[in-house]
Amino acid sequence: MLVIRIGILYTLSTHFLRALVKSGEDTVNPPIPKQLVDTMAVRARRMHNYLWHEVRDNWVNYPKDLQEELRTAGWEPPRPARDESGEPFVNNDSGEDYLYMHRQAIRYANKILTQAGDPDYPRIEGWLEIPSPGDADFPVPAPWFDPGEFPVVTQFMTRSKTDLTFEKYLKPWESLFTDPGFLKDISLGTLGSLIHSTVHDTVKRRWSAVPGGRRPDPGPEVETIPVEWDDPMYDYLPDFYSMQINPVYWKFYGWVDDRVENWKVVHGVFGNDFWKGRWMGKMPNAGEGAPAGLHERLEDPAVADTHAAETEKLLLTIGRGIASGGTPA
Structure with missing residues (x-):
């Protein structure tokens, strides 16, 4: 009975919010205020976001000496996000770290938006639903070919942009992650890991646009990322160095954060003191x-x-x- 009532509550809330959006369609997708863009484009924020994702996703595949160096520097993830084959760890609460990190980003973004005082963009508001094909406010950029990219990445990007991917994957995933019955049976960490490895990976490729260049990675041939890549204009969605400047990032992570609230409702969780994973x-x-x-x-x-x-x-x-x-x- 509780699940049925919660389902009705979700439905009523969605229809109510959709009606509000429809009444102000001219501001469904306003530009992000410059204050937030400039804040998130700061080099230190770019570097931190990049390194955080990098070590979580790849920790188990690093050589031992590299792991030790990162551990000494304070950058060992307590809960790695992916195993040796790249599959997500769904039962180690790494998904909570993922959800918590981005909730904190939204919290801070809302602080900046309050200071900005833009009536068209007063706070972060996620998608009510993942935009369907043909959505005029969030059109899907056309695929492109990058000769320097791995073929598997290009293939995934191209497939992510199709109507078939929306109907066969994105829409069913969204239905699953908003289903009270499903949420009742999983932990918050599992929810975060599943969203990260499904919707997140697809959305960032689906709404990616031609970046205009390939950002160099620090390594054997490159000492540093040139400061030109810190320009707020560089907002390539699949790049952890720049995704937080892209307007789709905030719409998507607002949607993700709403899934946390859905999970809290079905588990009878209140307040904010419920996190197992808070690693940032x-x-x-x-x-x-x-x-x-x-x-x-x-x-x-x-x-x-x-x-x-x-x-x-x-x-x-x-x-x-x-x-x-x-x-x-």
Whole structure:
């Protein structure tokens, strides 16, 4: 009975919100205020987001000496996100880290948006539903060919943009992750891992547009990411270095965050003190009395500059460590 009532509640809420959106269709997809774009384009935020995703997704495949170096630097993920074959760990609560990290990004973004005071974009509001093919507000960019990309990535990107992918995968996934009966039977960590490995991977390729260039990765041939790639215009959605500047990022992660609220309802969870996974990476070094939050600490230009240099050095270490091989983990 509880599940049935919750299902009705979801349906009524969705229809109500959809009616509100329809009454103001001219502001369904307003541009992100410049203050938020500029804040998220800061080099330290780009580097942190990139390194956080990198170590979570690839930790188990790093050589032992590379793992030890990252561990010493404070960047060992307590719950790796993927196994040796790239499949998600669905039962180790790494999915909670994923959900928590992006909830904190939304929290901070809303702080910036409050300061910006743009009436057309007062807060982060996720998609009510993943946009269907032909949606005028969120058109799917055409696929393209990049001769420097791995063929499997190009194939996945091309397939992600098709109507068939929406009907066969995205829509069923959305139905599953909003189904109270399904949510009742899984942990929050499992939900996060499943969203990350399905909808997330597809959405970022589906709404990707030609980036205009290939960003160099730190490694054997590149010491540093040139500062030109910190330009707010670089907002390539599949790149962890730039995805948080892309407007689709905020619509998608608003949708993801709503799934957390759905899960809380069916599990009778209230408040915010329920997280098992809160790993956001190593916090930037700051002096006594510094704010606790990642994003708040990076408001200090000196702290941000130091953190950007430290995280980029680790990305360089990873790039060189992978290229040289090393003792398998």
